Amino acid sequence: MNEPVIQLPEPLGSGKRGGRGALSGAATQRVERPAPLREAVHSALIELIINGTLQPGQHLVELELAQYLGVSRQPVREALQRLQTEGWVDLRPAQGAFVHTPTEEEADQLLSVRSVLETHSARLAAGRATEEEVARLWELQREGEAAVETDDAEGMTAANAALHAYITEISRNAVLAEHIALVERRVRWYYRPIARPRGHDAWAEHAELIKAIAAHDADLASTIMNRHTERTRQAYHDQRVSEAE
Amino acid sequence: MNEPVIQLPEPLGSGKRGGRGALSGAATQRVERPAPLREAVHSALIELIINGTLQPGQHLVELELAQYLGVSRQPVREALQRLQTEGWVDLRPAQGAFVHTPTEEEADQLLSVRSVLETHSARLAAGRATEEEVARLWELQREGEAAVETDDAEGMTAANAALHAYITEISRNAVLAEHIALVERRVRWYYRPIARPRGHDAWAEHAELIKAIAAHDADLASTIMNRHTERTRQAYHDQRVSEAE
DNA sequence: CCGCTCCATACTGCATACAGTCTACAACGT
DNA sequence: ACGTTGTAGACTGTATGCAGTATGGAGCGG
Structure with a gap:
């Protein structure tokens, strides 16, 4: 058991965070800040849910997702929080996240x-x-x-x-x-x-x-x-x- | 500076988590699981925003909130995630949470x-x-x-x-x-x-x-x-x- | 007097560590 | 055979640690 059902083309979080080059250009106004990892995780999970990789009712184990996306549990948890309020997953206390099953x-x-x-x-x-x-x-x-x-x-x-x-x-x-x-x-x-x-x-x-x-x-x-x-x-x-x- | 503007009657997270009494009643069906701390933090923050303790535009420093509520930064961060999707705060990358300023x-x-x-x-x-x-x-x-x-x-x-x-x-x-x-x-x-x-x-x-x-x-x-x-x-x-x- | 550079501090974002709970299964007793 | 209890592993919830960036101010030069 515990075989990872998830298939992802490339691991997330490999994008060399921070240090966006030494080009301290004159762009002091529009500073393009890098989006946090949790954003990417959030999008990735929605995609996985929509395309059916993650099936309704499936238990989403944080560590599993984290390893698969190439990040730690932290960004995953934060993404799951957001996914819950948006209706994609249900968070059951002490049990974790489950893909929401729509009636x-x-x-x-x-x-x-x-x-x-x-x-x-x-x-x-x-x-x-x-x-x-x-x-x-x-x-x-x-x-x-x-x-x-x-x-x-x-x-x-x-x-x-x-x-x-x-x-x-x-x-x-x-x-x-x-x-x-x-x-x-x-x-x-x-x-x-x-x-x-x-x-x-x-x-x-x-x-x-x-x-x-x-x-x-x-x-x-x-x-x-x-x-x-x-x-x-x-x-x-x-x-x-x-x-x- | 950094004087805490927040006033809270009693610290959260003092409720002796886990071990909800030894009454292992016959209630094997409806297991009343304790709500995670982040739920309490979430509610508390909304209350603080609604009653004006936290003013629009104010920078919400995680550590400050955490200490006031008597928890660590973790549950605070998760609550902030949810608050953002619900429109109460804005999360600016690398800058943190700010109480949303409604136009x-x-x-x-x-x-x-x-x-x-x-x-x-x-x-x-x-x-x-x-x-x-x-x-x-x-x-x-x-x-x-x-x-x-x-x-x-x-x-x-x-x-x-x-x-x-x-x-x-x-x-x-x-x-x-x-x-x-x-x-x-x-x-x-x-x-x-x-x-x-x-x-x-x-x-x-x-x-x-x-x-x-x-x-x-x-x-x-x-x-x-x-x-x-x-x-x-x-x-x-x-x-x-x-x-x- | 004004602007720029550099630096110290604070804070975020992410990773890791730890404690407690849930689940499943095996051993045991009836 | 069946139910009960004990126990080990897995996973969540929370805390702590660490690297990197944003911010504000001092010091310096114009």
């Missing part, structure tokens, strides 16, 4: 919350979008449609994420953006096993949405986004039901 | 997000409330009105929080509840300096809201909650403007 109920709740947040985001975006931003939205829309044409699932997912993220950016509400980002990543994880991007109809809805935003029609944009996200939610629901049979 | 913009964004989340919560609650729960809502309503009668600001705030929290509970969406809780605490902190509970009219709105929930009218409950929270937001806004003069 169907919780997954659906996440979609519900995401729907509400994104709907609000669309409303704000409609009120605040500049012409340049609308132009950029159409650009992303074209990218998405191109992906649909070529039946490029990867591309569809990417373009979809980019579009939604940009709408969030346009809404200029950092707090809202944080909450959306948090929910978004967990959604991607939970539904990864059954994720199949909606194709043509989804992008038709996107086009409607962009029109509403361009017209600064907040109510309409809000309505469309709500319908859009609820449809996605329904699609996931149907899919899960059908696969359960 | 007016951010504060208003928080109210905006809270409004959206609570509105959704009211909608769900209207669809799911049982008769017992409605009865409990009226009970809380009476408590609030009593506080208004006696002009008990403390009581008003408490009753208000209890009412909103219970509506969240009724909505039976744990993910939503988490996000609301997170936003809620930060709102209380940001607006603490100018917090003055709205009196009679707020509780009139609450009564309307409860009626809508009792009637299972989701749209109406949603509308009322939205108006309610937006009014609170407007009240804060006006107050801040008038105090800026």
Whole structure:
């Protein structure tokens, strides 16, 4: 037992910390500080969880992770703290960290919350979008449609994420953006096993949405986004039901 | 310098960890594990931030906090990690933790997000409330009105929080509840300096809201909650403007 | 008088060490 | 055979140690 299930391309923490060269340039203002190891560990663990290397329910032994990532237990522990508050792992006192096991109920709740947040985001975006931003939205829309044409699932997912993220950016509400980002990543994880991007109809809805935003029609944009996200939610629901049979 | 600004009634971590009594009762199922120190540190720090002992922008020196709380730096660091992701402090690489300084913009964004989340919560609650729960809502309503009668600001705030929290509970969406809780605490902190509970009219709105929930009218409950929270937001806004003069 | 360089101090970030608890398994008794 | 108890190993939680960087001020030069 205790065979390391984790596979990692290269050990972390080999990046020669500190001493970033003797170039004491005149850059006294923007001092680019090196990100702490715990950040890298945090990202690496999320990646390992999302791509399924670390399975839900799995016990994460600190020493094991530490050796694998090439660091000590300390940065790992700090990363785990953060992962817990972000909902990726559960920390049980005196037992350690376990990859969070999402229930169907919780997954659906996440979609519900995401729907509400994104709907609000669309409303704000409609009120605040500049012409340049609308132009950029159409650009992303074209990218998405191109992906649909070529039946490029990867591309569809990417373009979809980019579009939604940009709408969030346009809404200029950092707090809202944080909450959306948090929910978004967990959604991607939970539904990864059954994720199949909606194709043509989804992008038709996107086009409607962009029109509403361009017209600064907040109510309409809000309505469309709500319908859009609820449809996605329904699609996931149907899919899960059908696969359960 | 380095005079400790923090005052704490009793040192933490004096609770004789481990060995929770020799009562090895038949409770083999629900093993009540002792919460790690970092939990206590986390709570203590939030309390210190909310009550103003730790001021926005203040540099939190780990060793200082540790000595005050009667623990080592380790649990403090782990608590700080969590506090950062929850938005209470900012961690600057190689510089440490600083109490987050909320901008007016951010504060208003928080109210905006809270409004959206609570509105959704009211909608769900209207669809799911049982008769017992409605009865409990009226009970809380009476408590609030009593506080208004006696002009008990403390009581008003408490009753208000209890009412909103219970509506969240009724909505039976744990993910939503988490996000609301997170936003809620930060709102209380940001607006603490100018917090003055709205009196009679707020509780009139609450009564309307409860009626809508009792009637299972989701749209109406949603509308009322939205108006309610937006009014609170407007009240804060006006107050801040008038105090800026 | 102002700016620069250099240095001492303080603090962070990471690593390691240690104490206590949990788990699993084996030996034992019934 | 089955349940109980004792015990060893593993892992967490906390403390301490150490290297490297940021900060503030003294001393020096302009």
